[in-house]
Amino acid sequence: IACVYRYDTPEGKEFRPWDVKTRKTKAPNPRPLYNQPGIKVADEVLLVEGEKAAQALIESGYCATTAMNGAKAPTDKTDWSPLKGKRVSLWPDNDDAGLEYAFSAAKAIDDVGALSVVILKPPADKPEKWDSADAVQEGFDIDHWMAATERKTIKSAGLQLSDWSALRYKGVAPEQHYLIEGSFPLGVVSILAAMGDTGKGMLTLKLALEIACGEDLTVEVFGGKVLQHGTAVVFTSEDNQAEVHRRLQKLDPTDLRLKSPEKLFIIPLPNAGxxxxxxxxxxxxxxxxxxxxxxxxxxxxxxxxxxVVFDPLSSFVHADVNADPAVGSYLTGLLANLASETGATVIVVHHMRKPPGQKPIDSAEQARDAIRGSSALVDGVRMAYALWPAQDQIVQQTCQTLNLIPEPRSFYQGAVVKSNGPADRTIRTYKRNSIGLLEDLTARIKGQQPSTYDLLGVLAGGIRMAASRGHPFTHTGVNGVFKHRHRLPEAFHHMPRHKLENMVQELLNERPPRVVKGTLLGSKEQKWLDSPWGLFADGKGRIEEGADRLKND
Structure with missing residues (x-):
C-alpha cells in the first residue's frame, strides 16, 4: 500500500513516504495503518508511535500498528477502519505530545467502531520519549505492565475475565493517593453529607478552586491539605449562574480562576437545561x-x-435512592466506574436527617446513621464525610476558648464517618465566616498541637526523604530514627525513644503501608526504612557520601 523510508541525518530523523498506487513520494490519501495483515487476523491491537516502535513489538509476538507519521499524524487523514471490531490499546510515548495524540487517535478509533479503546499510562520512572522500542530493547516486562498499569478507558467492551488474571496483582501494590490528606481518596466515590443550610456548597466550590487554581498554595479544606491539582468539575442543580458567580467572587476576589479557566468548570444546571x-x-x-x-x-x-462534584445527589436520580437498596447499589457502582476510569475523586453531596426524637448528633457514628438513603448507599462508597450542627456545649466551650461570639447556626462539627482505608477520624469544629465559608477551628482549639495522624504523615515524609537522598534510617539501633532524630522534622527532636519507635512500627503495620523495610544493593538484610516504591524497597538502594556516618553493620 505504501512505504516509509527513514533517514538518520546530522539534522535528525527524516521520513519520506512513498505512495505505491500513484508511484509518487507523498503520503497516500487516506493514509493506511502499518501491519494490516497482522491486524486482520488479530483480536487485540496495540497502537504505538512510529514504525520502529510497532516493529519491535511485532517481532516480540504482539500485534502492533502505527499511523503514518506517528504522533504527528493527522487523525482525520488516517484510515482507521481496519480497527473496527478490535480491542485497541494505545501505548503513547512518554511525553505530552504522545499523550495528546493518544486521546485524539482514541476518539477516531472509537468512531470507526472498535470493540474497546483504552489508553495505557507509561511508567512514571521512565525517561521522556520512552516508547515500546525502548521497552523491548531493555527487556521490560511488557505483559505485566499492560495488565497492571493505570489506563483511561475510552470505550469498554464489557467485562472480560481474561483481563483480570493474577498477573494484574504482581509486584508492589500501588499507593493509595489522596485528594485531601487524611480524607478524600483519589479514584473513588465519596459522600459529603450535611443538613440544609450548612454551607457544603461553599466548601465544594472552595475545594474546586484550590484544585484548579491553588497549585502554589498550601491550603486546608475538610481538615486536610489539598494534595492534588488539575481540573475540577462541579455540577450544581440548586444554584443558578448568578448565585455561583457571587459565591466565586467572595471566594476568589482576585480572579485567580481566570488565569487557567480551562481547569475549572462549574455547571449551574438551572441555566444549562x-x-x-x-x-x-x-x-x-x-x-x-x-x-x-x-x-x-x-x-x-x-x-x-x-x-467531580454532583450537588445534591437527589437531583440526579429518578428513582427511590432513599428506600430501594438496588438503586443505591446500582448508583454507587456507576459512579465508582466513573472514578476508576478518570482517576478523579467523585463527590456526591447528600442530605442528612435529624436523629430520632430531634436529639442533636454527638458522635461520628450517629452522623453516619443520619445520612439519608438505604444502607446500600453508604456501604457502596469508599468514604463518607458528614457535617452536623455543633451541640450548645461545644459552641460555648469553643467561644470561651477562642473568645468568639456564639452566633446562631454558625458552628458545626465534621468528621470522616466511613472509610475503607486509612483516614483522619478527628471530629473537627467549624465556624461559618463572613462570606459563608466554614473555617476549621480545630487546630486553634488544640493550641496548634498536631494530631497523631498528622505526626505519622510528617514522620513518613521524613523517612521517605532521607531514603531518597541515600541517607536512610533503620527502625532501631545505631542507624535508627531515635539515634538520628535530629535529621527528622523538629517535632521529633525531643520525642521519647519508645514513642518515636512505636510510631515507626505503626507506619510499618499500616495496610497499605506508607513505610517498609528494604535492602541495600547486593544485600539480603531488610532493615532500611523507605517508601514502598523507593530504591531500598526495590533492593537497589545505595548509601551516598555524607550520610552522617551510617553503618551497614
Whole structure:
C-alpha cells in the first residue's frame, strides 16, 4: 500500500513516504495503518508511535500498528477502519505530545467502531520519549505492565475475565493517593453529607478552586491539605449562574480562576437545561441514562481530571435512592466506574436527617446513621464525610476558648464517618465566616498541637526523604530514627525513644503501608526504612557520601 523510508541525518530523523498506487513520494490519501495483515487476523491491537516502535513489538509476538507519521499524524487523514471490531490499546510515548495524540487517535478509533479503546499510562520512572522500542530493547516486562498499569478507558467492551488474571496483582501494590490528606481518596466515590443550610456548597466550590487554581498554595479544606491539582468539575442543580458567580467572587476576589479557566468548570444546571438524571427507574430495574453517558464521555476526555462534584445527589436520580437498596447499589457502582476510569475523586453531596426524637448528633457514628438513603448507599462508597450542627456545649466551650461570639447556626462539627482505608477520624469544629465559608477551628482549639495522624504523615515524609537522598534510617539501633532524630522534622527532636519507635512500627503495620523495610544493593538484610516504591524497597538502594556516618553493620 505504501512505504516509509527513514533517514538518520546530522539534522535528525527524516521520513519520506512513498505512495505505491500513484508511484509518487507523498503520503497516500487516506493514509493506511502499518501491519494490516497482522491486524486482520488479530483480536487485540496495540497502537504505538512510529514504525520502529510497532516493529519491535511485532517481532516480540504482539500485534502492533502505527499511523503514518506517528504522533504527528493527522487523525482525520488516517484510515482507521481496519480497527473496527478490535480491542485497541494505545501505548503513547512518554511525553505530552504522545499523550495528546493518544486521546485524539482514541476518539477516531472509537468512531470507526472498535470493540474497546483504552489508553495505557507509561511508567512514571521512565525517561521522556520512552516508547515500546525502548521497552523491548531493555527487556521490560511488557505483559505485566499492560495488565497492571493505570489506563483511561475510552470505550469498554464489557467485562472480560481474561483481563483480570493474577498477573494484574504482581509486584508492589500501588499507593493509595489522596485528594485531601487524611480524607478524600483519589479514584473513588465519596459522600459529603450535611443538613440544609450548612454551607457544603461553599466548601465544594472552595475545594474546586484550590484544585484548579491553588497549585502554589498550601491550603486546608475538610481538615486536610489539598494534595492534588488539575481540573475540577462541579455540577450544581440548586444554584443558578448568578448565585455561583457571587459565591466565586467572595471566594476568589482576585480572579485567580481566570488565569487557567480551562481547569475549572462549574455547571449551574438551572441555566444549562436543568438537572440530568444519572439513573432512571425502569420495569427492568434501575438503568443508566443517555444523558449521563454523554457527560461521562466528556469527563473521560479530560486528561488531568481530579474532582467531580454532583450537588445534591437527589437531583440526579429518578428513582427511590432513599428506600430501594438496588438503586443505591446500582448508583454507587456507576459512579465508582466513573472514578476508576478518570482517576478523579467523585463527590456526591447528600442530605442528612435529624436523629430520632430531634436529639442533636454527638458522635461520628450517629452522623453516619443520619445520612439519608438505604444502607446500600453508604456501604457502596469508599468514604463518607458528614457535617452536623455543633451541640450548645461545644459552641460555648469553643467561644470561651477562642473568645468568639456564639452566633446562631454558625458552628458545626465534621468528621470522616466511613472509610475503607486509612483516614483522619478527628471530629473537627467549624465556624461559618463572613462570606459563608466554614473555617476549621480545630487546630486553634488544640493550641496548634498536631494530631497523631498528622505526626505519622510528617514522620513518613521524613523517612521517605532521607531514603531518597541515600541517607536512610533503620527502625532501631545505631542507624535508627531515635539515634538520628535530629535529621527528622523538629517535632521529633525531643520525642521519647519508645514513642518515636512505636510510631515507626505503626507506619510499618499500616495496610497499605506508607513505610517498609528494604535492602541495600547486593544485600539480603531488610532493615532500611523507605517508601514502598523507593530504591531500598526495590533492593537497589545505595548509601551516598555524607550520610552522617551510617553503618551497614
Amino acid at each position: 436543568g438537572p440530568f438524571p444519572m439513573v432512571r427507574e425502569t420495569p427492568e430495574g434501575p438503568r443508566t441514562t443517555s444523558e449521563f453517558t454523554q457527560v461521562v464521555r466528556q469527563l473521560q476526555a479530560i486528561e488531568d481530571l481530579k474532582l
